[in-house]
Amino acid sequence: MPKMNDLTKRIRSNPFVRNFSSVKIPQDKREVKLSVPIKPVDQRLPPKVLESVMSILVSVQWDRWRFMLPAKPLLKLDVAVVSHGHADHWHPNFWKKDVVVMPDEAIAPAQYGGLRNIVRVGGSPVSFGPIRMVNLNATAIASVVGQFVPKPHANWWLVGTRNAGILFVGDVNIADLATMRHFLKLCPSFDYHVEAVLLPSYGRVRTHGAGEPAALAREIASVADELRRTHGVLIGALPHPICAGWSDFNAAVA
Numbered sequence: 196m197p198k199m200n201d202l203t204k205r206i207r208s209n210p211f212v213r214n215f216s217s218v219k220i221p222q223d224k225r226e227v228k229l230s231v232p233i234k235p236v237d238q239r240l241p242p243k244v245l246e247s248v249m250s251i252l253v254s255v256q257w258d259r260w261r262f263m264l265p266a267k268p269l270l271k272l273d274v275a276v277v278s279h280g281h282a283d284h285w286h287p288n289f290w291k292k293d294v295v296v297m298p299d300e301a302i303a304p305a306q307y308g309g310l311r312n313i314v315r316v317g318g319s320p321v322s323f324g325p326i327r328m329v330n331l332n333a334t335a336i337a338s339v340v341g342q343f344v345p346k347p348h349a350n351w352w353l354v355g356t357r358n359a360g361i362l363f364v365g366d367v368n369i370a371d372l373a374t375m376r377h378f379l380k381l382c383p384s385f386d387y388h389v390e391a392v393l394l395p396s397y398g399r400v401r402t403h404g405a406g407e408p409a410a411l412a413r414e415i416a417s418v419a420d421e422l423r424r425t426h427g428v429l430i431g432a433l434p435h436p437i438c439a440g441w442s443d444f445n446a447a448v449a
């Protein structure tokens with residue numbers, strides 16, 4: 196057996212990194228067959244890029260979630276980035292953050308109205324050390340895909356360094372999934388590097404445009420599979436409220 200390098204060892208022994216080849220959707224127990232067997236994450240990106248992706252993931256709190264990965268944080272600041280104003284995505288630890296970054300157009304839930312550490316971001320990106328955050332609303336997404344898009348459930352964020360980029364989608368309506376497929380196809384022509392996509396993992400959700408309880412969970416599983424196959428991205432799951440079977444990395448509530 197070949198000797199594993201340090202990064203591989205750290206990754207394979209981490210319970211928040213998964214290896215799998217098919218996914219059972221909770222509630223209806225139907226299996227979503229993944230179209231191709233999934234290689235372990237350390238075989239899919241060059242070690243340097245993978246380290247960068249993991250370092251970005253651990254440097255920021257994503258809505259109310261954090262990633263517990265074996266990587267070095269890039270910031271001395273304690274930063275959260277928020278996708279939208281729905282209270283179930285906010286966390287009481289926002290009161291202790293150095294900075295809470297939120298979209299200009301989002302409205303903070305009433306119980307967080309007194310937060311003074313908020314940085315509102317509109318069309319211009321904001322940077323913290325080596326990490327740059329680009330806020331994408333419907334207009335910004337439409338300008339990438341070149342056509343009208345329905346207003347997404349939440350604003351999207353592109354969060355990255357010189358070496359790697361992450362697309363953070365904190366919450367979706369069913370209609371956003373088509374937009375996301377289209378968007379990722381066009382990212383390279385806009386010089387957006389996307390090595391990982393963060394998606395919410397749902398349980399029995401009837402809202403968000405889903406007709407029947409398991410529809411959204413199933414749709415997300417197949418989108419995750421498709422994005423991984425066609426764009427080679429890593430997929431991180433934000434348990435909303437259940438953990439995902441389809442992700443490479445699982446977050447935990449902060």
Ligand SMILES: [Zn+2]
Pocket residue numbers: 279281348349366
């Ligand atoms: Zn929401």
